[in-house]
Amino acid sequence: MRTRPRPYTRALATASALALAATLSSCASGASESADSLTLIDPWVKTAAADGMTAVFGTLENPTDADVTVTGASSDAAGMVELHEVVDGTMQEKDGGFTVPAGGELSLEPGGLHLMLMALPEDILAGEEITVTLELADGSTLEFTAPAKDFDGGNEDYEGDSMDADHGEMDMGSSADPSDG
Amino acid sequence: MPDDRIRRGPSRRQLLLGGAAAGAGAAVALGADRALASPGPTADTAGVNGDRVTPFHGPHQAGVTSSPGAHATYLAFDLLPATDRAGLERWLRLLSDDAARITQGRGALADLEPELAVRPAGLTATFGVGPAAVALAGAEAPAWLGPLPGYAIDRLEDRWSGGDLLVLLHGDDPTSISHLARMLVRDSRAYGELRWRQSGFRRAYGSDPQGTTMRNLFGQVDGSRNPGPGDPEFDAAVWARDDAPAWLAGGTSLVLRRIAMDLEGWDAVDVAGRENAVGRRLSDGAPLTGGGEHDDIDPEATGPNGFTVINPAAHAARARETDPARRIVRLSYSYDDDVEPGALDSLGRPAVSNVGLLFGSWQADVAAQYVPVQDRLAEADLMNTWTTPIGSAVFAVLPGCEQGGFVGETLF
Numbered sequence: 001m002r003t004r005p006r007p008y009t010r011a012l013a014t015a016s017a018l019a020l021a022a023t024l025s026s027c028a029s030g031a032s033e034s035a036d037s038l039t040l041i042d043p044w045v046k047t048a049a050a051d052g053m054t055a056v057f058g059t060l061e062n063p064t065d066a067d068v069t070v071t072g073a074s075s076d077a078a079g080m081v082e083l084h085e086v087v088d089g090t091m092q093e094k095d096g097g098f099t100v101p102a103g104g105e106l107s108l109e110p111g112g113l114h115l116m117l118m119a120l121p122e123d124i125l126a127g128e129e130i131t132v133t134l135e136l137a138d139g140s141t142l143e144f145t146a147p148a149k150d151f152d153g154g155n156e157d158y159e160g161d162s163m164d165a166d167h168g169e170m171d172m173g174s175s176a177d178p179s180d181g
Numbered sequence: 182m183p184d185d186r187i188r189r190g191p192s193r194r195q196l197l198l199g200g201a202a203a204g205a206g207a208a209v210a211l212g213a214d215r216a217l218a219s220p221g222p223t224a225d226t227a228g229v230n231g232d233r234v235t236p237f238h239g240p241h242q243a244g245v246t247s248s249p250g251a252h253a254t255y256l257a258f259d260l261l262p263a264t265d266r267a268g269l270e271r272w273l274r275l276l277s278d279d280a281a282r283i284t285q286g287r288g289a290l291a292d293l294e295p296e297l298a299v300r301p302a303g304l305t306a307t308f309g310v311g312p313a314a315v316a317l318a319g320a321e322a323p324a325w326l327g328p329l330p331g332y333a334i335d336r337l338e339d340r341w342s343g344g345d346l347l348v349l350l351h352g353d354d355p356t357s358i359s360h361l362a363r364m365l366v367r368d369s370r371a372y373g374e375l376r377w378r379q380s381g382f383r384r385a386y387g388s389d390p391q392g393t394t395m396r397n398l399f400g401q402v403d404g405s406r407n408p409g410p411g412d413p414e415f416d417a418a419v420w421a422r423d424d425a426p427a428w429l430a431g432g433t434s435l436v437l438r439r440i441a442m443d444l445e446g447w448d449a450v451d452v453a454g455r456e457n458a459v460g461r462r463l464s465d466g467a468p469l470t471g472g473g474e475h476d477d478i479d480p481e482a483t484g485p486n487g488f489t490v491i492n493p494a495a496h497a498a499r500a501r502e503t504d505p506a507r508r509i510v511r512l513s514y515s516y517d518d519d520v521e522p523g524a525l526d527s528l529g530r531p532a533v534s535n536v537g538l539l540f541g542s543w544q545a546d547v548a549a550q551y552v553p554v555q556d557r558l559a560e561a562d563l564m565n566t567w568t569t570p571i572g573s574a575v576f577a578v579l580p581g582c583e584q585g586g587f588v589g590e591t592l593f
Binding site: 046151 | 272
């Protein structure tokens with residue numbers, strides 16, 4: 001479900017750009033790095049139990065006149081982070097990373113692109129804030145925090161999983177996927 | 182956290198005056214300025230009330246400082262046994278974030294229906310805490326925070342009483358209220374259990390000129406002597422005083438009483454009897470001793486037979502408080518709910534109505550302000566013949582927060 005652009009997106013973008021300015025941490029040097037201009041608007045992470053997996057959502061915005069590509073991500077809250085897409089209801093790694101078009105935005109949302117957090121060392125509790133670092137194609141990084149929200153959607157199967165849901169399902173409780181349809 | 186300051190649209194002044202829509206133009210702004218100068222009710226000619234935004238952030242919570250909307254929903258939660266101090270803080274952060282976004286016309290995080298948030302119509306969210314939440318935070322509770330004394334007139338039911346955390350939503354659009362309520366209950370699942378939910382209404386937005394005193398479902402003008410936000414009397418009565426714990430500075434308290442009204446019994450009373458019970462005229466709320474709606478009654482004035490014009494047991498006589506420091510500020514909404522299976526009316530017949538008043542009251546100190554009035558009313562008030570308190574709850578209403586903070590942060 002792609003509902004953007006939403007009302008107030010512009011105001012939110014500006015607000016979040018201000019809010020995130022303090023957390024931008026491009027590694028060293030030049031003002032022209034991608035991380036200096038890319039912002040993640042309204043990030044949030046779905047709550048999850050230790051050893052499970054979950055996903056981070058939000059909207060990447062790139063106001064520059066050059067495409068910016070996210071090539072990887074990491075977080076203290078996860079043993080491993082992957083860039084995922086959902087194809088036909090199944091999650092898989094996104095080849096080539098996430099490219100945010102020049103002057104455009106890219107939505108990370110349930111049922112679509114997302115940052116997949118795996119091998120969680122601890123529970124991610126509702127209201128807790130986790131920190132995630134994005135790695136960009138030019139080597140710069142963008143750090144942000146995302147609050148955790150209880151959410152019943154976003155329960156897509158992981159590629160290669162069978163229905164036994166042994167380790168692949170993000171779902172913490174319900175097995176239905178209300179967003180799938 | 183979202184940022185109010187850079188939202189495009191009408192100025193705060195226009196918004197506070199009610200209904201000037203974005204892009205509505207200079208004529209509307211001029212009308213709004215005229216409204217500011219006018220002391221009485223004014224007709225809203227601006228339209229598009231849905232765009233009206235009440236700022237969430239500030240030293241006080243917006244639901245206390247703004248005029249009551251046409252609709253209200255109260256939610257009370259019990260803490261789950263597993264919720265610890267850190268969990269309470271996370272919960273309060275989530276609730277403030279939802280409220281800060283949706284009251285400003287934006288979807289919440291993880292909100293798949295952000296389209297429902299775009300007509301706030303003055304929506305506000307106000308949070309309060311009961312003694313268990315204060316204790317869990319490790320903060321000192323004010324002495325008055327707890328159930329009211331029991332009264333002989335009470336027929337209280339648990340399903341409308343008590344609670345550890347309170348939310349009051351009010352605004353002019355019930356869809357926006359419903360959406361925010363849903364986001365709040367969803368974000369409460371990890372830490373609290375919904376204890377009760379009560380919704381009420383006044384006349385729909387636009388039915389009455391702005392500033393008109395509400396009527397309850399007995400037809401009485403209800404709250405004529407009530408100071409409004411911005412009045413010095415309001416500030417003196419409402420905001421926590423120096424003797425309150427520091428975390429409550431900028432906060433207040435809420436007493437919510439659910440009062441069932443016996444419409445069938447009231448039907449048996451003629452207009453003279455009804456006015457005698459209240460001490461004010463039904464037509465316009467003016468005191469039976471003369472003057473206009475907003476004038477005080479004269480409890481001493483006598484009629485031709487030597488008796489006081491106003492019955493000493495009339496509601497207005499019993500509720501009257503002349504000391505500003507001991508007054509309360511009322512916030513009432515009517516309810517008209519489904520008749521409950523098997524319910525009987527006051528004459529023993531199958532009930533055909535289930536109506537009443539969600540009587541809310543702000544005050545700095547429940548023991549010093551609310552309880553004395555309630556004591557008098559419980560002792561004698563002719564209106565007790567047709568009214569029965571069936572729910573009761575007391576909460577400390579937290580101060581507001583600034584951008585980046587959350588309501589309740591002062592507890593930690």
